[in-house]
Amino acid sequence: MAPGFLNPLALLFAALSIPILILYMLRLRRREVPVSSTLLWRRLLRDREANAPWQRLRSNLLLLLQLLILALLTLALARPFLPSRSVVSGSAVILLDGSASMQATDVSPSRFEAARRAARQIVAGLGAGEEGTVILAGPRPTVLASAVTDHAVLRRALDEAVPSTGPADWADAFALAAAALAGNPHAQAVVISDGALPPDLPALPGETRFVRVGERSDNLALVALAVREGAAGPQAFVRVTNSGDATAQTSVELWTDGALFDVRTLTIPAHGSAGLSVDDLPYTLQVLEARLSGSDPLPLDDTAWAVRSPAAARRVLLVTPGNLFLERAVGMLPGVELTRLAPGQPLPDTPYDLLVHDGPLTTTLPSGNLWLIGAYGAGPTTVFTATALARAASDDPLLRYVDWSNVHVLRAWEVEPPPGARVLVEAEGGPLLFVAERPEGRLAVLTFDLHDSDLPLQVAFPILVANLTGWLLPPGGVSETALHPGDPLSLQPQPEAVRLVVTAPDGSAYPLPVGQAAPTFVATERLGVYRVEQFASDGSLLRRDPFAVNLFDAAESDIAPRDVIHVGQAEVRPASPGREGRQETWPWLAAAALGVMGVEWWAFHRGMGRRGGTR
Amino acid sequence: MLDAALLNRIGRLRLVARHIRAGQMQGERRSTKRGTSVEFADYRDYARGDDLRRVDWNIYARLERPFVKLFEDEEDLAVHLLLDGSSSMDWGGDGEARGHGDTETRGSDDGEVRRKGSSKWEYARRMAAALGYIALASGDRLSVAMLQCPMPNAQCSMSTLKLRGKGQTLRLFDWLSGLQAAGTTDLNASLRAYALAGGRAGLVLLISDLFSPTGCTEGLTALAARGHETVVLHLLTPDEVDPPLSGDLRLVDVETGEPQDVTVDGGVRALYRRRLEAWQDELRAICRTRNARYLPVTTDAPLDRLVLHDLRRSGVVRG
Numbered sequence: 030m031a032p033g034f035l036n037p038l039a040l041l042f043a044a045l046s047i048p049i050l051i052l053y054m055l056r057l058r059r060r061e062v063p064v065s066s067t068l069l070w071r072r073l074l075r076d077r078e079a080n081a082p083w084q085r086l087r088s089n090l091l092l093l094l095q096l097l098i099l100a101l102l103t104l105a106l107a108r109p110f111l112p113s114r115s116v117v118s119g120s121a122v123i124l125l126d127g128s129a130s131m132q133a134t135d136v137s138p139s140r141f142e143a144a145r146r147a148a149r150q151i152v153a154g155l156g157a158g159e160e161g162t163v164i165l166a167g168p169r170p171t172v173l174a175s176a177v178t179d180h181a182v183l184r185r186a187l188d189e190a191v192p193s194t195g196p197a198d199w200a201d202a203f204a205l206a207a208a209a210l211a212g213n214p215h216a217q218a219v220v221i222s223d224g225a226l227p228p229d230l231p232a233l234p235g236e237t238r239f240v241r242v243g244e245r246s247d248n249l250a251l252v253a254l255a256v257r258e259g260a261a262g263p264q265a266f267v268r269v270t271n272s273g274d275a276t277a278q279t280s281v282e283l284w285t286d287g288a289l290f291d292v293r294t295l296t297i298p299a300h301g302s303a304g305l306s307v308d309d310l311p312y313t314l315q316v317l318e319a320r321l322s323g324s325d326p327l328p329l330d331d332t333a334w335a336v337r338s339p340a341a342a343r344r345v346l347l348v349t350p351g352n353l354f355l356e357r358a359v360g361m362l363p364g365v366e367l368t369r370l371a372p373g374q375p376l377p378d379t380p381y382d383l384l385v386h387d388g389p390l391t392t393t394l395p396s397g398n399l400w401l402i403g404a405y406g407a408g409p410t411t412v413f414t415a416t417a418l419a420r421a422a423s424d425d426p427l428l429r430y431v432d433w434s435n436v437h438v439l440r441a442w443e444v445e446p447p448p449g450a451r452v453l454v455e456a457e458g459g460p461l462l463f464v465a466e467r468p469e470g471r472l473a474v475l476t477f478d479l480h481d482s483d484l485p486l487q488v489a490f491p492i493l494v495a496n497l498t499g500w501l502l503p504p505g506g507v508s509e510t511a512l513h514p515g516d517p518l519s520l521q522p523q524p525e526a527v528r529l530v531v532t533a534p535d536g537s538a539y540p541l542p543v544g545q546a547a548p549t550f551v552a553t554e555r556l557g558v559y560r561v562e563q564f565a566s567d568g569s570l571l572r573r574d575p576f577a578v579n580l581f582d583a584a585e586s587d588i589a590p591r592d593v594i595h596v597g598q599a600e601v602r603p604a605s606p607g608r609e610g611r612q613e614t615w616p617w618l619a620a621a622a623l624g625v626m627g628v629e630w631w632a633f634h635r636g637m638g639r640r641g642g643t644r
Numbered sequence: 645m646l647d648a649a650l651l652n653r654i655g656r657l658r659l660v661a662r663h664i665r666a667g668q669m670q671g672e673r674r675s676t677k678r679g680t681s682v683e684f685a686d687y688r689d690y691a692r693g694d695d696l697r698r699v700d701w702n703i704y705a706r707l708e709r710p711f712v713k714l715f716e717d718e719e720d721l722a723v724h725l726l727l728d729g730s731s732s733m734d735w736g737g738d739g740e741a742r743g744h745g746d747t748e749t750r751g752s753d754d755g756e757v758r759r760k761g762s763s764k765w766e767y768a769r770r771m772a773a774a775l776g777y778i779a780l781a782s783g784d785r786l787s788v789a790m791l792q793c794p795m796p797n798a799q800c801s802m803s804t805l806k807l808r809g810k811g812q813t814l815r816l817f818d819w820l821s822g823l824q825a826a827g828t829t830d831l832n833a834s835l836r837a838y839a840l841a842g843g844r845a846g847l848v849l850l851i852s853d854l855f856s857p858t859g860c861t862e863g864l865t866a867l868a869a870r871g872h873e874t875v876v877l878h879l880l881t882p883d884e885v886d887p888p889l890s891g892d893l894r895l896v897d898v899e900t901g902e903p904q905d906v907t908v909d910g911g912v913r914a915l916y917r918r919r920l921e922a923w924q925d926e927l928r929a930i931c932r933t934r935n936a937r938y939l940p941v942t943t944d945a946p947l948d949r950l951v952l953h954d955l956r957r958s959g960v961v962r963g
Contacts, residue, residue: 060893062896064897066897069884070916071904073912
């Protein structure tokens with residue numbers, strides 16, 4: 030493609046030079062001034078012209094400059110372009126990878142900046158009337174600019190994009206891209222990424238192009254850090270992965286509440302992982318921080334935090350006619366003080382943190398956290414026996430490590446889950462296990478009697494009990510102490526708290542409303558230790574609960590750039606910029622026009638100054 | 645035309661010609677004639693035919709020989725007062741070139757400061773009146789002429805006035821106030837014509853701005869050849885010395901009507917002043933070789949100061 034003009038009609042503006050010339054001539058129609066004699070003037074001009082033949086030219090300098098400005102502006106308006114190389118021709122839907130791995134610095138200054146540059150080039154290559162859409166694929170994909178032809182808007186959208194600290198939700202991003210492509214069938218989708226895309230992405234209409242960023246794959250990452258109560262004090266577990274092609278050695282620093290506690294050397298095989306455990310951590314440990322020494326392309330995953338919540342004894346009230354499995358399972362939990370009551374006995378006056386009710390309900394439900402097992406109220410209840418497993422929310426944290434597939438249930442009561450309830454296990458006849466957040470406390474319901482199932486005999490039972498009681502007995506003010514970036518955290522303020530403030534790792538404070546039951550904190554984008562502080566009405570600090578946000582994502586930490594991505598059935602390989610694009614040059618012309626304007630202004634005022642200077 | 649106080653002060657002055665002494669004669673010699681004035685000059689022996697009234701009887705009584713007292717003869721001086729009557733003389737002053745007042749656009753865009761001073765023509769006539777009065781008052785023969793001779797080689801008909809005696813003062817003033825500057829004047833032709841027209845060789849006082857396209861060299865040469873002693877009173881207005889102009893202008897010559905395009909800025913104005921000085925130097929040199937004196941005069945100089953101080957210092961008047 031040869032250089033040309035996108036808007037050649039604008040060259041007609043060159044006709045404006047005619048009025049300029051006319052105006053100039055009009056301006057030069059000199060003012061007539063009578064003088065007594067022109068004798069001296071005539072002699073003077075003879076001398077002057079003999080001395081300086083360029084004087085005549087100088088008087089026309091302003092005209093020449095003005096014509097030059099007009100020429101430059103006219104050319105700029107005509108939008109000349111030079112042929113350039115771009116990966117797309119025509120409208121483009123740009124999918125910009127905003128996942129954590131894009132913060133890797135193996136390409137300077139970072140993969141995300143390189144991706145932004147590539148996106149800018151694509152934008153610059155868009156011709157007149159060709160639309161650009163920018164989708165930032167982060168944990169929550171967003172459309173930064175939708176079907177915009179204005180390059181400035183697209184550039185601004187790209188400038189505002191920031192990479193996230195979490196994994197990208199590519200399925201959502203592709204759904205947004207598909208919607209954008211549906212609006213413009215001639216557009217092409219461009220994925221600018223390091224290639225860490227899931228393999229099961231849906232196909233997009235039209236051809237999808239892939240611009241790969243990233244060069245290196247060697248990255249050491251902390252993918253796990255946990256603190257557990259051991260016999261001799263808290264224990265720490267650390268797991269480090271190596272996504273590089275060579276065995277790597279690193280030292281892991283462990284900092285307890287800001288003080289260096291231990292440094293361990295760890296050798297991690299290529300594409301493998303290694304772990305270590307540290308015993309004898311101080312009893313007073315609250316926040317444990319692990320750091321990998323040395324530098325690698327992705328610093329995000331070189332630091333991790335774990336928060337220890339020293340378990341105060343939790344009072345659990347178990348109301349049961351007698352259930353050995355349950356008693357054992359609950360009583361075994363660490364930090365739990367179990368009180369057993371027979372049904373019908375009056376509830377004790379001492380407060381308790383959790384009421385586990387086994388069997389039919391005889392009283393109205395008390396407030397507070399409740400776990401109802403095989404409970405049915407006074408009203409008419411029906412029993413269903415279609416208890417074959419229909420669905421188990423195995424990705425729910427409450428069912429973590431709980432294998433429900435071998436659980437058999439004889440019969441269960443039909444219980445309608447309250448609105449907003451999370452059904453964890455559903456049989457064909459109805460829900461078997463659901464949990465709900467109520468204003469007065471958390472609620473978990475097993476709709477069958479434990480004696481009617483083989484659940485207590487399964488390995489899953491103690492795990493389920495531990496998970497459920499762990500959820501029902503939230504540690505302090507926060508429901509969880511280890512989150513991934515972007516995870517929402519529901520807070521449980523004490524009843525007397527009137528003010529709730531979450532302080533992020535960077536020091537910014539987020540006040541939260543306390544009126545509702547469980548305020549949710551969502552600004553967990555930053556990695557690090559957050560602190561939730563509850564204040565009483567007199568301003569005193571009721572309690573302070575830390576929680577940690579870590580990347581802990583082996584997929585994101587594996588920064589190796591991929592050679593191919595799978596979109597639908599197609600394998601897409603990185604595109605080389607071989608397509609024809611057009612690089613517009615009008616900004617340079619406009620800048621030149623501005624410069625010439627400055628010169629013209631200077632020349633004009635210089636002339637004025639010289640005239641007035643001898644006054 | 646001139647106020648009484650000024651007339652009183654200049655009435656005692658007399659015009660001085662450095663070389664011309666005798667009335668009709670052109671001479672390099674010292675005054676030859678002994679006359680009848682009261683100024684004593686010398687004694688000489690009585691000769692036959694001498695007027696007995698001139699014999700100094702006191703000497704005769706003492707020496708017993710007759711001696712005749714000799715007195716200076718009072719020669720009159722032919723004074724020619726030539727006034728340039730071209731329209732370029734009708735310029736400047738508060739009146740702003742009467743006759744062009746309507747089209748006057750001299751005020752420049754940045755607000756011109758008007759210069760004080762009378763019109764060049766007015767000033768020239770007053771100067772002529774003053775010098776003419778001095779001549780009449782000292783008994784010289786005065787010829788006044790206004791030079792208006794448009795074509796270089798045409799026969800010039802110029803209005804002249806010949807006067808003698810203090811009693812003619814009013815006539816001179818009336819005649820001067822009736823004059824009107826108009827048209828073009830070729831100075832060379834006018835001066836040559838005046839020189840050829842004859843008249844006693846004497847002191848020529850030329851009042852002009854010398855804005856003549858062909859210059860005035862030949863005219864001055866002709867005057868010198870005729871034996872005249874010339875004083876060139878080069879009269880300019882302050883506007884002409886330092887023109888208050890700026891911008892892109894078309895200058896129109898009020899005398900010839902010829903336009904001249906010029907873009908005036910500070911540099912051009914400085915150049916103009918240098919050019920004017922060079923021109924005046926050139927004129928001074930021309931005058932020096934033609935038995936003439938050159939005196940630049942600007943109209944912002946007070947007339948009494950000009951006559952009583954400047955002209956006296958340069959030796960044009962004495963007394």
